[in-house]
Amino acid sequence: MSVAATRPETIIELRDATREYRGHAGTVRALDSISLSVSRGEWLAIMGPSGSGKSTLVNLLGCLDRVDAGSVRIAGKDINTLSRKELDQFRAETVGFIFQQFHLIPYLSALENIMLAQYFHSMTDRKEAMAALERVGLGDRAGHLPSELSGGEQQRVCIARALINQPPVLLADEPTGNLDAANQQIVTGLLRSLNQLGHTILMVTHDPEMAQMADRIVELHHGRIVAEREASLAPHTS
Amino acid sequence: MKHERRGQGLSLPMLLRRSLLHRRSRTLAELVSLTVSAAVATALLTLYASLDLKLHHQFRAFGANIVITSQNAGQPLPPDALAIALQAAGPDSRVVPFAYAIAQMQDGSSIVVAGTDLTGARATDSWWQVSHWPENNQATPVQVLTGVRAAKALGAERFSLTYNGKSVPLQTAGTVRTGDAEDSRIYLPLDAFESWTGVTPTTLEVQAAGSTRQIQAVLERLRLALPGSNVQAVHQLVEAEANVVSRTRSLMLSSLVLILLTVAICVLATLTASVLERRRDFAVMKALGATQRHVGLLFLLEAFVLAMVGLLCGYVLGCGIAYLIGEWNFHTAIFPVWRIAPQVALLNLLVAVLAAAIPLRILRHLEPATLLRGE
Numbered sequence: 001m002s003v004a005a006t007r008p009e010t011i012i013e014l015r016d017a018t019r020e021y022r023g024h025a026g027t028v029r030a031l032d033s034i035s036l037s038v039s040r041g042e043w044l045a046i047m048g049p050s051g052s053g054k055s056t057l058v059n060l061l062g063c064l065d066r067v068d069a070g071s072v073r074i075a076g077k078d079i080n081t082l083s084r085k086e087l088d089q090f091r092a093e094t095v096g097f098i099f100q101q102f103h104l105i106p107y108l109s110a111l112e113n114i115m116l117a118q119y120f121h122s123m124t125d126r127k128e129a130m131a132a133l134e135r136v137g138l139g140d141r142a143g144h145l146p147s148e149l150s151g152g153e154q155q156r157v158c159i160a161r162a163l164i165n166q167p168p169v170l171l172a173d174e175p176t177g178n179l180d181a182a183n184q185q186i187v188t189g190l191l192r193s194l195n196q197l198g199h200t201i202l203m204v205t206h207d208p209e210m211a212q213m214a215d216r217i218v219e220l221h222h223g224r225i226v227a228e229r230e231a232s233l234a235p236h237t238s
Numbered sequence: 239m240k241h242e243r244r245g246q247g248l249s250l251p252m253l254l255r256r257s258l259l260h261r262r263s264r265t266l267a268e269l270v271s272l273t274v275s276a277a278v279a280t281a282l283l284t285l286y287a288s289l290d291l292k293l294h295h296q297f298r299a300f301g302a303n304i305v306i307t308s309q310n311a312g313q314p315l316p317p318d319a320l321a322i323a324l325q326a327a328g329p330d331s332r333v334v335p336f337a338y339a340i341a342q343m344q345d346g347s348s349i350v351v352a353g354t355d356l357t358g359a360r361a362t363d364s365w366w367q368v369s370h371w372p373e374n375n376q377a378t379p380v381q382v383l384t385g386v387r388a389a390k391a392l393g394a395e396r397f398s399l400t401y402n403g404k405s406v407p408l409q410t411a412g413t414v415r416t417g418d419a420e421d422s423r424i425y426l427p428l429d430a431f432e433s434w435t436g437v438t439p440t441t442l443e444v445q446a447a448g449s450t451r452q453i454q455a456v457l458e459r460l461r462l463a464l465p466g467s468n469v470q471a472v473h474q475l476v477e478a479e480a481n482v483v484s485r486t487r488s489l490m491l492s493s494l495v496l497i498l499l500t501v502a503i504c505v506l507a508t509l510t511a512s513v514l515e516r517r518r519d520f521a522v523m524k525a526l527g528a529t530q531r532h533v534g535l536l537f538l539l540e541a542f543v544l545a546m547v548g549l550l551c552g553y554v555l556g557c558g559i560a561y562l563i564g565e566w567n568f569h570t571a572i573f574p575v576w577r578i579a580p581q582v583a584l585l586n587l588l589v590a591v592l593a594a595a596i597p598l599r600i601l602r603h604l605e606p607a608t609l610l611r612g613e
Contacts, residue, residue: 062525064606085529092527103522107260108248115248120527124247161526 011168011200012038012061016070019056030056032223033070040168043191043201045211045231048220054204057220061202062171063091075168092121096162100174102154104146110157111142114164121165132160136190152183159190163199170194172203176210188213254539264515268508268544269551272586275501276552277559279585282494283578284560286487290449292568293483301363302334302443303479304457307468314438315467323442326463327456330447334358335439337431341399341424349388350423351399353431353439356383362445366420370412372427379407380430385421386413399424401435450480498589505593509541513597521606533601538594545590549583556582 019031031053038044048054059065060072063079072079075094082090096117104113114129133142136156138149146154155175162170175191176184192213195201203214211217212231219227258265306323308315314337316322323333337353360371372381379396395410414420432438446456453471460469513520520533557574564572 088527088529097525103518105519107256112248117526119248120532126247
């Protein structure tokens with residue numbers, strides 16, 4: 001039985017989602033009629049080799065792209081029906097991004113990088129941004145530029161930035177891919193506590209151990225879901 | 239961007255400042271390109287605006303461009319012809335009378351003597367190579383300007399000439415060399431010439447100022463004012479002037495367009511590189527909820543700020559370049575022409591906007607997920 005089926009509320013629902021790219025060599029079907037449901041508060045790991053459609057799925061789940069056929073509903077809204085502007089606003093309110101390469105703006109301090117997410121969402125609030133930074137244990141590094149922070153610290157700033165607007169969905173793309181073992185543990189711990197606080201986490205990973213932290217794992221291959229299973233290490237509470 | 243600020247938060251000016259200062263070398267390259275663009279536009283437009291004046295000034299050095307003679311060759315002009323011509327030609331023009339006679343030297347050989355307003359001739363015929371202009375019209379013996387060939391024939395600085403049996407003592411104050419008939423003549427002040435020979439002017443040389451059209455107008459006025467005289471333009475000079483002015487203007491406009499296009503390509507390359515270098519930063523902003531308008535505005539404002547700073551620096555630099563070109567080529571300073579400032583600003587903004595078009599297109603097609611995944 002699917003874990004998702006036991007959860008009361010579906011926050012993400014893909015129905016026969018298809019995305020094609022047209023190029024000189026012809027049309028490539030990056031996602032091929034994928035159907036997937038994610039419940040609120042669920043931690044889903046997405047795995048698959050390069051070219052399997054993970055990037056396209058991240059695009060769709062992050063409201064950065066639209067399907068050619070089928071539908072994607074996030075928090076009850078069909079994103080294909082939203083205008084470009086509405087989609088930008090919806091993305092800022094609904095999805096928090098955690099990247100493998102951190103992608104902090106190099107000329108802004110740790111605190112300002114967090115405030116940047118507030119700036120594009122609605123308005124900046126230094127106190128709130130500081131509290132987010134303190135939550136990830138970097139209160140004393142607020143004025144440091146990304147180049148003055150370690151990889152683990154940068155990833156924690158990235159997590160604080162993803163959380164600042166309290167989005168219901170966190171999209172983590174290889175969140176520990178660039179970290180050493182100690183920082184992996186810190187970040188994994190942060191993600192677990194966020195999930196326990198009710199955040200839905202969609203995590204793309206190559207790391208089978210990391211994937212085992214999730215509630216459920218889906219595997220993509222050639223744009224299709226080829227496997228879907230419960231993760232073994234997940235502390236299920238349902 | 240309409241967001242309110244609470245406390246000491248982020249603002250658009252702060253983002254712009256940080257971004258520009260963080261990429262110092264790239265910012266400097268963009269600034270230099272836009273400064274060059276403004277400097278070139280300022281220098282060329284300043285020269286273009288001052289070109290007519292400077293070239294006409296240059297052509298005035300070649301002497302008279304209108305000649306008035308009696309309708310019967312060799313006959314004197316009416317006594318009031320000079321006054322009429324001065325009035326008709328206008329205050330910007332010069333009119334110089336010339337009277338000619340053939341006198342005898344002491345050895346009996348003939349020589350052409352001319353009476354003229356030496357001060358006027360000095361201003362009109364500034365291309366004459368004169369060793370020293372006679373300065374005292376009242377001196378005795380009369381101070382004269384002697385052509386180099388005439389001086390050789392005379393053999394002495396002090397000499398006497400005879401006209402109609404009347405001799406006058408003369409002294410060479412300086413010599414004139416033109417490579418033409420003037421080299422064989424002796425020029426006296428008109429008053430002394432008239433009282434010696436009784437001959438009045440037969441020729442008025444007019445140096446009219448202004449464009450070809452203005453010279454043509456002076457010509458028409460003179461023809462109307464002196465109906466009994468021959469009023470002729472020195473066509474070679476007038477046409478040459480018109481051609482040179484027209485071709486120089488075309489050349490300068492073409493140069494301006496070509497240089498600005500070249501600079502625009504340089505700015506385009508720099509701005510494109512700037513976007514490509516920061517496409518991940520822009521992608522992050524998009525992922526964080528920035529709209530296409532936010533990102534485009536941020537980029538365009540950067541280009542605008544640099545274009546404005548470049549405009550200020552370039553305007554000052556361009557005025558300096560125009561001044562130096564004026565000094566070197568026309569031996570006269572070309573000062574800033576304030577009325578071209580809006581045109582320079584417009585051109586610089588046009589260069590910036592043209593150069594920003596392709597980078598903006600790149601920005602519009604950024605795919606954050608692909609970029610941020612490092613694929």
